[in-house]
Amino acid sequence: MTGEQAKEILIAYRPGVDDATDPEVAAALALCRTDAALDEWFKNHCARQNMLREKFRGLTAPEGLRQQILSEFKAHIPLPWWRRRAVVGALACLVIGIALASIWQTLGPVGGEDLSFNGYRQRMVRTTLRAYGMDLETNDVAQVRAYLAAQQAPADFEMTPALAQTTTVGCGVLAWQGRPVTMVCFQTGKPLEPGNKSDLFLFVIAKKDLRDVGCIEEKQFTKVSELATASWCSGDKVYVLAAFTEADLKQRL
Amino acid sequence: MASAWDFEGLVARYYEPLYQFAFSLTRSEADACDLTQQTFYVWATKGHQLREQDKVKTWLFTTLHRQFLESRRRQTRFPHQEIGTADLELPTIQPGEISRLDTAHVVAALGRVDETYQAPVALFYLQDCSYKEIAEILEVPMGTVKSRISRGISQLQKMLAKDLPPKPNRLES
Numbered sequence: 001m002t003g004e005q006a007k008e009i010l011i012a013y014r015p016g017v018d019d020a021t022d023p024e025v026a027a028a029l030a031l032c033r034t035d036a037a038l039d040e041w042f043k044n045h046c047a048r049q050n051m052l053r054e055k056f057r058g059l060t061a062p063e064g065l066r067q068q069i070l071s072e073f074k075a076h077i078p079l080p081w082w083r084r085r086a087v088v089g090a091l092a093c094l095v096i097g098i099a100l101a102s103i104w105q106t107l108g109p110v111g112g113e114d115l116s117f118n119g120y121r122q123r124m125v126r127t128t129l130r131a132y133g134m135d136l137e138t139n140d141v142a143q144v145r146a147y148l149a150a151q152q153a154p155a156d157f158e159m160t161p162a163l164a165q166t167t168t169v170g171c172g173v174l175a176w177q178g179r180p181v182t183m184v185c186f187q188t189g190k191p192l193e194p195g196n197k198s199d200l201f202l203f204v205i206a207k208k209d210l211r212d213v214g215c216i217e218e219k220q221f222t223k224v225s226e227l228a229t230a231s232w233c234s235g236d237k238v239y240v241l242a243a244f245t246e247a248d249l250k251q252r253l
Numbered sequence: 254m255a256s257a258w259d260f261e262g263l264v265a266r267y268y269e270p271l272y273q274f275a276f277s278l279t280r281s282e283a284d285a286c287d288l289t290q291q292t293f294y295v296w297a298t299k300g301h302q303l304r305e306q307d308k309v310k311t312w313l314f315t316t317l318h319r320q321f322l323e324s325r326r327r328q329t330r331f332p333h334q335e336i337g338t339a340d341l342e343l344p345t346i347q348p349g350e351i352s353r354l355d356t357a358h359v360v361a362a363l364g365r366v367d368e369t370y371q372a373p374v375a376l377f378y379l380q381d382c383s384y385k386e387i388a389e390i391l392e393v394p395m396g397t398v399k400s401r402i403s404r405g406i407s408q409l410q411k412m413l414a415k416d417l418p419p420k421p422n423r424l425e426s
Contacts, residue, residue: 012377012402018384044347048410049378051351056378058356061272065286069264069293115302127392135396172394178305183394 003038006031010042014049117213120176121231121240124183124203125224127174128242134170134185134197144171144184153180157204158234163241163252169198179209188248200248201227203240213238219253221246260297267313268293270380274314277375278321280364288324292317314380314390318372346414354413362412370405377402 006028012018013025020026032039114122136147141164149155153173166186174181182205185198192199207213215233222229228246230253232239243249271292275285295316303312351359363371376387387402388395 008403011406012399014377048346048351049406052359052409053378055351055354055356055359056273056277056375059273059276059360059379061269061289062282062286065272065289066264066268068286069268069290070261072290072294073260073264073297123392135394172396174394175389175392178308178389 001027001031003031003035006035006038007041010045015046115177115211117210117231117238120205120210121203121222121229122224123176124174124181124201124240125227125229125242128183128201129225129227134183135172137170137197139168141168144168147171148173148182151180154182154204154206154237157182157184157202157237157239159202160253163202166200166252174203176205176209179205181205186252188243190248199244200252201242203242205238207233207236207238210238221249260293263296263309263313264293267310271313271317273379274372274375275317275321277360277363277379278318278372280360284324288317288320291320295320311386311389314376314382315392318390321372346410346417350417351413354416358416359409359413362416363409365412366405366408370401370408373398373401374405374409377406 009024009028010032013020013028018025020029032042135151136144138144141159145155148171151173163186166188169185169187171185172183174183181203184202184204186200186202187198188200190199207215213233216231216238217233220231222231224242227242227244228249229240229242230249231241241249241252243252268289272285272289275288276282279285279288292313296313300309300312303309363374366374372391373387376382376390380386382390384395384398384402388398391398393401
């Protein structure tokens, strides 16, 4: 590792916060101990970072914001049933319980988000379109599987013969309700838009991590945002394949 | 619905950090207050549906960030970018020079950093969130978070270096 490579790693390293046992960080820190100039740079960098952290934390909320939030809560959110003695009886408790259970079971939105399979599929596509990035870039599927397995993401996914023939370019690990989702990125061979490295995406999640998927016997084809998607279940996993054109998608199934 | 007692405790604990994050994104007190209030409103009405209670902090920050994005109607695709050495070169600023700047100046400088990098950098400095938490809040892969933070720090420090007043010339006797 060179001094410049060590600097790249240490720019975003926060002593006491980030994991110093990360192999790259540990190697960079070890180099600091033997390279006086690098050590001096790192000490200055940490001092600058601490100053900046202090500046950001100097932001203070306006007086009254907390009270305003609480007032809004009282004004718009009805009191819970156990505090409305005159109104609520046993029947109301039962109704509320059934209603809440029903909402829970039917996957109502959390934080404005649809928690159904449809919501999952939309989130994966939106995330890819808005913030596409790979954790690992490689054409080697074995390396992709090894990386995903190390991240506790679904790694033993199946690929259709046509998909297995498509060039793999890397992978990433996304999250759905705190559960890992595998994203494998491919290239169809068509010209890519500037800045993009992939135009075909396979998302894999364990079936148990989705609430309502059941089992999609037939492949479902749905347009989500600007991507065409195909969804299906196989074994204990749920697959979503997304491409920019329906033709690209169907050729890989 | 979240109970009133839970709600008050949650507000006491998180309204300030949420406001700080919101202000870092909007650089407007009114907009930051609105975002913070709206976040707690969403919690009050839907927070009970969160299954993992240890995810409350991440949930609140994710909700605020989503609302910010929605308010900006940003659907731009951010291409994946490799970390290049040249872009990560940091300007030479002494820590003492940063100490002369006030918070408003630093936040204003963050506003001139590429939008893609603003939220990760704000979370990096404000909350001591782990990379995993930042990735969850922003709903992007961990590798992307690291890349954006590194680039964002570099850009921020370049902005600050430009803003620093010139060092006074020493008078020769």
